Amino acid sequence: MSALTPSVSLGHQKLEQAWKHCQQGNAVGCFVVADAAENGRQFVDYFMSHQGVTGFRWKLNERDSNLPFSTLVPVLTQILQQRKLAIDDVLHTLNVQGQYRDILSAAFSGKPMRRRELPLPDDLLYEQNHVVDLFIDIIQWLATKQPLCISLGDLHHAGPSALVLIRRLLDSDDPFFPLMLICTLEPDYMHSEERMQDSWHQFIDWMDNTQGRIQVQPSDNLAASHKWSETPSVVNSDPRAMIRECEDLLSLMNLPECAYVSERVERSFVQKGLGHDSNSRLHLKALRGHCLLYLGEMDDAFEALEGILEQAQLGSDKRALARAYRHLCWAYIYKSDLTQAMNCGRQAINYSSELSDEKERAQCLFYYFVACAKANVGFGVERFAEMLHLLQDQQCENAVIYACRNVYGQLEHSETLTPKQVLAACMEAIRLARQTNQHAGLAASFHSRAVILHRMGKPHQAKRCYKVAERLLKCMNDPLDMARLRNGFGFFYCHQEQFLSAYDYFNGALKQVMKVGHVNETVATLYNLAWLYLVVRHYRHSASVLEQLRRLMVGQHANYFAYRNLHDVHLLQGLVHAFNQEWLRAVQCLERSKRLSIPLSKSARVIRPMLEYLLTATEHLADAEDDYVALVEQRLLTSGRLHSQFKLLWLETRVRYHLLLGNSDAARDMVIDATSEQEQQPLGWNAIRQLLLGKHKPLVNLPLPSMALDHLFVLAQQEARLNQLWKRMREVRLISALQAIGSDATSEVKIARETVRLLCGHYDFQLAMVVNCQSEKTEVMAVHVDGQVKAFPIEELADDVKDFRNQQLLLNRSWLLSSGSRRLSAVCVLPLRDGNLRCCQLVLVNLDLPYVPGKHDQEVLTLISNQMASQMAAVRQQNKLIELSSVDTLTGLSNRQSLQTTMQDEINRVRRYAGATGFMSLAFIDLDNFKYYNDTFGHDAGDLLLQWFSDLLLEQLRDVDVAGRWGGDEFIVFLPETSGMKAEMVGERILQALVTKRGFAEQLSHALKRAVNIPEHKWLSCSVGVSETNYQKTVPEAATMLSEADKALYQAKETGKGKVIRFR
Known part of the structure; x- marks a missing residue:
């Protein structure tokens, strides 16, 4: 091999010095910068081969920037396997406890990671640092056993969380940390995602100050001697499976990566036409909303979480509503808007109380407790005991610690809670925080203990606890x-x-x-x-x-x-x-x-x-x-x-x-x-x-x-304007949801019921109801009551508000129920008018909560009440038109068209789903002696007779049976799930009922205002023809049933009238 160029020799000298420094017990970082990534890896391989350094190599690619700590877990898994170590043994040695032990064990085993608890608002920074500290502890433990050399190729593909971890590793001031980290990178690499590009720029600025940069020239060509491991190229085509990636990232507090992946997955749902999978999309929105919340991107976080509530309200799913309000409660706590947080928390508790899901109930109670604790509002000792029991069953250690160390705030609101009990709860929080290595919780628990001891008149012990908490917090920075x-x-x-x-x-x-x-x-x-x-x-x-x-x-x-x-x-x-x-x-x-x-x-x-x-x-x-x-x-x-x-x-x-x-x-x-x-x-x-x-x-x-609070005033004003904007957006969504109810509703009661439910969910009212003003007796059309309200006299309040003519708003406990039994904190009465006619009252009540609608809220509520009145009037008019088109105006029974529609609907139903008995029957009725009444007493008397017979007919039928006037003095009775024999019995009952009326002589005398005598052989009677269909054997046809019943009717007429005959 040719002699090394000067730049290579100088670079290898720096690496040799760094390796010697590492073997002396120091963490060292070297950053190899090359014009081509392959040159950098060849340079590192040459050094490790010729110096006999046993290292672990890993090459990053673009996909790795979105994986937990950019594939650090596979690298560490490789080291553990080579050294024949089990991750559970390492975690046990490092005394890692609680949910992070489960998370890390799952991560190193390739299993899904799930957080049992979300980070508390006061512990967010600690949680982010704690995850990084755990990985540093694992790496340090491995390095202390044997000096460790890790080579990362193409570091520019690392995500923000991995870059933070590398900086923390190399900035460690631990006295013995023999680690050498060699990274190849391209400083000028550009990320397409803004958060990742910002993190990369910050890392380059830090790297330039570390003196660990080594420049490799293009002429320094060295043959590569090793193959670098890398993440397999596996592309997940199903966005629902990609949600697991978001869960893994959030579990390890890789927040920027989680935000980016969740955005990408959300786009993928739309592109692949999976919008119908509402459960997966809502779960994804929750993950994204919480991630953005922790990143401080409040606007986008609230947009995601508000979308969950909007979707849940449309579906009226109590589980979805409980989760949606719980998410929003948590978001408002992070935003320090405690009024809205408590409002959402109460709604979450109300909906969760109707579920059998103990985990959901525990989370809803805990989120509401956090809001109450921060606002110094009473939570309730019994409710606290229930929450603590549920949290312990769900193994939510951080939540239990928080609850026990903050219960002292409830001393002001409870007559049964004592300082000794609160001190015991605080000691339990300290014990549990020590057991689970929850340092932030431990410091906060000592702080709480100091407050309690000070209150109990023990200043010296209180001061010692303050000092302990101060010492712990200084370590956490x-x-x-x-x-x-x-x-x-x-x-x-x-x-x-x-x-x-x-x-x-x-x-x-x-x-x-x-x-x-x-x-x-x-x-x-x-x-x-x-x-x-x-x-x-x-x-x-x-x-x-x-x-x-x-x-x-x-x-x-x-x-x-x-x-x-x-x-x-x-x-x-x-x-x-x-x-x-x-x-x-x-x-x-x-x-x-x-x-x-x-x-x-x-x-x-x-x-x-x-x-x-x-x-x-x-x-x-x-x-x-x-x-x-x-x-x-x-x-x-x-x-x-x-x-x-x-x-x-x-x-x-x-x-x-x-x-x-x-x-x-x-x-x-x-x-x-x-x-x-x-x-x-x-x-x-x-x-x-x-x-x-x-x-x-x-x-x-x-x-x-x-x-110098000017910048805070500016921030406060900006946040206030954003809050107002969000409030207007929520109002628009509420009004839109209420409009959707009117477009789908078929009854005034449904409109009233859904409206009061949504109003209680949006505004902080404990009770809402709609009272019908048109009936003589007070009628409550719909009512929605907060789950915490017990035994409230709804009918009494409805009587009190029924006669109000104009809009009323009574505050400051000025409303006293007519019985004098109770004062109400605030009552808002909004008349619902159909033109100038006052048809209903919308009543919104707070029994003991201080919330009252402001001027703007009152204007919105007036708008909503007017919209609701218009919707109810439209439904009323629509139902009248339907009634005119489907009801016989004289008798009030179904007309011929409506009867045929009902019969066909039932036939279609049994064709699709089958039925209970296998039979359906039809009775064709023709009145006997009806012409006598018309000729003797006039057509007006004949009309009355038809009405009286219709009433008698309905008295003899079940709710599921359908009676209608076919024409003239002919009637049809359709009997679903009824055999021919039972239909004959119904006909016989009708004949017996007519006999008891004695020709309706008494009714006619009263109507004509003169005595009426009718011979018994002229009494009103009827002939009935019955047809039966066994739809399990033959396909039912409406025309066939009518034809058969008509034939049976004529047979009854021909054989003497006043009979019931079944077609055979």
Whole structure:
């Protein structure tokens, strides 16, 4: 072989040095850049052959960019097989537990991968890093056994997740990681997919800073000595089978690849004409929606998930509806729109309660619990116990950890739950997190334990738990989780009156959340800072922070944040203004709070009467003092979490109240009597004592931190506009779905039933019904009730609203049922009119939820009610036309055309599906003595006689039998699934019934208003001819049956009338 060129010699020297560095226990990466991919692989082969390096070679191709970690799994499987190792043994050695053990075991065995649990909103970054860490742990374990050399050809075909893994591998600072990774690549390669191209550019920028680049010249031609393994070229032609690829990618959190593959599979469904396979397409939409959600592409994610709901609503499938609302609940949680999240969660629970699927029920309950926990809304202890049991049965360890560590938020909403029980649940979360190596859950569980211990009056133990959580989070490098912990730790220090430490933690949290642009956590941090400034008596700073916070929440149309809501912001701002004697601003803040439609949080329920109590001092309303004092103290006693936190604030409020009234002696006595406050918070108590002396100096001079929130305001406004756009799109879809109901419906009841169901699903109403106003007795045409509503008096409410003439909207629990048994939170009554005639009422009710329709929602509901009224009128008119064309106007029975259609439909049915008995019969009836009545009493009396006979006829028949007037005084009765013998018995019953009427003399006397005597031989009777068809032996024909029955009828006439004869 010819001598090596200088560039080859230099390149091999770099590789030799890298290999020696690797054998010393270091992770080393070398990137061979060649104009042609084959040249690069030849260069690597030459080095490995002549240096005696045993390595593992793998050549990537374009298909590999969409596989989990770009075929890293087959490479590692090859290494395991060569070293005669089993993946289960490796996972056991590395102590991999929970769902990831099942996922990795399936991946290395070539089986489908399925996640039991989706990533929690707070754990998304941890989950993505954790999967990468697991693969790094496996590679490191293999390398520590024997130095490892892996050669990857054509790295430019690697996907984003594989590139992240390679960077993390080579950036590892582990003291012993003997790994050498040699990659050949083309830096100028262009990906067609935008996400992958962005990842490739980022990787090239990183690579250029690693000093591991080796350039191979075109003249460096070396003979290849090895064949590189690669993924077999297998193209899946069935898009339904390709869904497994999406599941595998999502299981390993390869999100960019999953998004790309799901888009490609969705296009393939359309191209191959598989749009009819709705189950597979809905499953694919769910995978794609969740993937885009985790990537932060909210618009596309909601488009996919909203499409699932739209499809489910059209099909009225309860399972599909439960899943659709569950997916949307999860999406709104990620979006921090907790109002919509709770609405969708409630709908999911309602639909899942009617299913026998425990897994679906568990997921629906858990998603709703997450929404309630974040919004600080009651979930229910019994429901929590049911959820926990189901989650444990489904082996959802992460969900169980989350539930146990967040149940302490339900203490405010339950009288039976105790801090000891909550602490025990938190300890269970810590145990399970340790057992499953769930480090994020472990840190969060210690954080929760610290909060509970602090509440139980054990500050030293609480501080130790905060420190443990802080140490764990520093290892994970998750800025949001660290910010949440800093907020909790800062609040702890604030309560301990270590204000400088509290400020440092709050300020550190603010910098972190502003850096990552997380609006919801920024809101929580700003509130904590405002509270700190209030506690240290720096009211100007507190008011400034609260104003920024208010603008941010209003701009984002957000109502909830951690354990509080917008009421807390308005009311605390009002209290700050009142302490600063800015009374008009304080009143303005109070009014803003009163205009909100969301419920007061536990803390706001205490702050509002404090503010109102202080404002009464400016109006000299001393009579109201006792009421407010009793209200605040009662609410403080019923909330352990708020008792210590707000007791000092209440003391200061009362002192200021008496000082405003000039009653300084009463104020002084209160301060002196507040011994518990003096012991627990001496600095705060001393500040109130200084207030008596007219001194208003802050306890600590804390600077106002840099709050460059302009970019967050812009983000909040953009998100608010997008939310409004999505709301309009959902309204358009709702109206479109309601229009589709009208085009298919055949009855007013169906329109009413489907409309109230969709309205309850779209808006946050607990009950919706349609009341018929045209009947004398109250008639509820359709009703839809939230699954959580028990024993509601629907008929009583229907009676109350029946006579309303105009649209009504009653709020603030102003509606009292006529019996006085119950007050309703909100009632909306919308009359449905046919022209000027009010035919029905659409009634929408919230029993105890705070939601009320805003102005725009009311306009949309009015539009929907008008559309619904038009649809019902159209169906009513259509049914009248059908009735006119198919019903005999005199008797109300079917006419000849309708009878023939009914008979033919039944004949077609038994031809297609067979029947139960094998027989069908027909009775031909002709009235006897009818001419006598016409000639004697007139044709009007004859018409009455035909009507009376029709009523008698219907009384003798079953619901499935069909009676019709054939013409004149001739009638037909068609009897499905009836033998000739039974048909004869029906004819005999009709004759006996006519005998009991005694010629209808009594009815005629009443109609003619004179006495009528009819000889018995002239009484109205009838002759009946019956035909029978055994459709199991012969093909039934309507004409044949009529002909046979007609012959039997004439036979009955000829043999004396008033008889029933069957054709034989």
